[in-house]
Amino acid sequence: MSKRGDFEAVRKDIAKLMHQPEYDDGSAGPVLVRLAWHSAGTYDADTDTGGSNGAGMRYEAEGGDPANAGLQHARVFLEPVKEKHSWITYADLWTLGGIVAIKEMGGPEIPWKGGRTDYVDDSKLPPRGRLPDGAQGSDHLRFIFYRMGFTDQEIVALSGAHNLGRCHSDRSGFEGAWVNNPTRFSNQYFRLLLSLQWRKKRLPNGVEQYVHYDEDSEAELMMLPTDIALTQDKSFRTWVELYARDKDRFFEDFSKVFSKLIELGIVRDEDGKVTNADNERGGYHA
Numbered sequence: 001m002s003k004r005g006d007f008e009a010v011r012k013d014i015a016k017l018m019h020q021p022e023y024d025d026g027s028a029g030p031v032l033v034r035l036a037w038h039s040a041g042t043y044d045a046d047t048d049t050g051g052s053n054g055a056g057m058r059y060e061a062e063g064g065d066p067a068n069a070g071l072q073h074a075r076v077f078l079e080p081v082k083e084k085h086s087w088i089t090y091a092d093l094w095t096l097g098g099i100v101a102i103k104e105m106g107g108p109e110i111p112w113k114g115g116r117t118d119y120v121d122d123s124k125l126p127p128r129g130r131l132p133d134g135a136q137g138s139d140h141l142r143f144i145f146y147r148m149g150f151t152d153q154e155i156v157a158l159s160g161a162h163n164l165g166r167c168h169s170d171r172s173g174f175e176g177a178w179v180n181n182p183t184r185f186s187n188q189y190f191r192l193l194l195s196l197q198w199r200k201k202r203l204p205n206g207v208e209q210y211v212h213y214d215e216d217s218e219a220e221l222m223m224l225p226t227d228i229a230l231t232q233d234k235s236f237r238t239w240v241e242l243y244a245r246d247k248d249r250f251f252e253d254f255s256k257v258f259s260k261l262i263e264l265g266i267v268r269d270e271d272g273k274v275t276n277a278d279n280e281r282g283g284y285h286a
């Protein structure tokens with residue numbers, strides 16, 4: 001048990017659980033990043049519903065959304081950290097887990113502040129269907145991400161997270177990793193999007209994705225239809241090209257936009273204190 005509000009101690013314990021020899025590519029990192037993103041990516045700016053406040057994925061309505069299949073692994077990885085630092089809210093822990101994982105995998109430092117609540121406000125619950133569907137194209141990407149208040153540039157920067165981790169046919173129906181080293185954060189995803197020939201492949205389960213057979217590693221790399229859409233849309237493509245040639249710019253923009261993502265729906269006063277989290281019922285102010 002650490003002192004209430006000692007987020008440094010929590011960060012250290014999250015960093016320690018990154019190495020998971022029995023899991024996927026030996027790292028808990030990618031799935032922790034996806035947990036942070038899905039906890040926040042339900043936000044709707046118009047109705048001010050969804051977002052990371054409330055940690056709604058603990059409950060069936062949100063946790064059982066097929067879009068969240070597999071994220072229980074990330075929640076289980078973090079559970080010992082919650083047990084040890086019981087003062088931290090799940091909403092803070094899940095977002096902090098993502099940014100610690102990105103840093104541990106060689107990514108940028110991402111600004112993070114605590115203060116999210118675990119109180120579930122029924123009037124703020126997101127309906128299912130708010131997270132993106134990889135089988136779609138650029139119209140869908142804009143529909144989903146404009147709803148959260150992101151621009152085309154931010155959509156492309158966020159998509160660079162697909163440099164990490166992999167698809168699992170028993171979770172999303174898609175299969176494989178985007179890059180050869182999926183536990184090292186870089187701009188490789190953008191470089192491969194532009195430099196390789198991607199051909200459409202129908203998997204045995206009927207799902208269609210794009211693949212490239214890499215001779216060096218003798219591995220098949222993959223892209224989702226939504227990833228390929230970033231190269232086909234003029235406005236998106238400009239940013240893919242920039243991030244493919246300028247890794248520092250990608251790191252800088254990714255840091256800003258991921259930080260914006262995990263703050264969606266959180267209102268703070270000038271001292272950074274959250275003003276729209278119900279503390280009485282399960283929240284904690286740093």
Ligand code: DDH
Pocket residue numbers: 030031033034037070132133134135141158159161162164165166167168169171172173174224226258
């Ligand atoms: Fe993603 N993502 N994602 N993604 N994502 C998947 C895996 C991972 C889409 C679909 C999928 C973002 C955007 C999109 C990560 C981070 C981020 C999988 C595979 C699918 C499908 C799941 C599975 O089978 O286990 C689509 C569509 C979009 C979009 O429309 C833009 C964003 C914005 C992020 C982010 O973090 C900012 C990560 C990391 C993974 C790897 C997870 C793992 O277990 O490994």
